Amino acid sequence: MQGLKTIVWLSALFMPIQVWAAPGFDLDLKELKKPSAPPAAARKSKPVVAAKKKVSAQPKRSVKPAQPPATSPAAEPAGAPVAPLSPSELALKAGDPCLLAERIAVAVARSVPAATLLNGLELHPVAAVSYGEVAALVTCGISAAEAYTYGRLLEEHQVELVNIRGDETAGQTARKVIDALALPYRIESDNASEDGTLTYLMPASQERQRPLRLTLQP
Template structure:
């Protein structure tokens, strides 16, 4: 038979066992009630966060230039123009029968004739030709004695004038060489035939605007 003391002990034990469970069930109810209160309270609108726009980097426009198309016909056209602009060669034939006459005509043909008085400087000479070329000046005389030729040559040299004396019987090749050398003229012997015919080429230079082909016939 249970005594009053034993009964009290059982009640206390039962309470101790049931109290935590009862307390645990009560807590969710309180939390649930709190949640219901929160639902009833209007929530403040959340601040809308502006999306920061990312600046787009500007790229420099690339302008592609198209190079000038090379004209394949340009070289041929240029050659044609140069060929058409090349000076036409002059041709002259002289006779070598008289060396003095040949010297006169040859000097006038390869250089520029000027009045004799411009180069004489009051000297008593009888030149057959007075010419200039590329800044050089020349008097051509015939059959002048060697001593006189030497004296006059020195006197004229003081004025910057050359003197060439052609003697009778001088070969055509010598006449050509002496006059050309005195005037500093470049030339080329192109042909010498068996019968004594000579062909010279004088290029275009200084006052001579066109090349000259000179043929000296025997």
């Protein structure tokens, strides 16, 4: 019995081994021997180049030549004469010579502080004025000797002294002030007029932009 088992074991050991495969896995040996084709190399895609936009050249602006400003038909030609300004009018009553001298002085010239013209002198002027490069002080009632002395002292500082005594006529008073300031003038009427009115016409200047017609009424 032991010998029979040994024989059966040996026969089973040397039997050819058969391989069974499932019907679904039956492959052709030729097909297995064929090398599988390598996967197709991926095509290199060309880089996408952004299309350049055509920049349209801006049209050049045409530069127009500068044109001279249009002249108004109403504009006056360069050489046209300029109409003179009408004079300012000032009428003063002839009365107290001292008061009249004060009013004439401030009317024909520019008032300034008296201290700037006194230069330390003890005077009490009724008016302190300047016209251009000329300055003047108007005083009333001082004696002739005092007027002479003060006048000489003020001349050293380029200041004129106009002293009104009190017995001057309207014409004399006006001429004292006007002559002291060296004002140009023209008399339009004189004492020969019927009512004795005096009219002085003074041209325009740097101090006065318009002419002045000064009338002294009796």
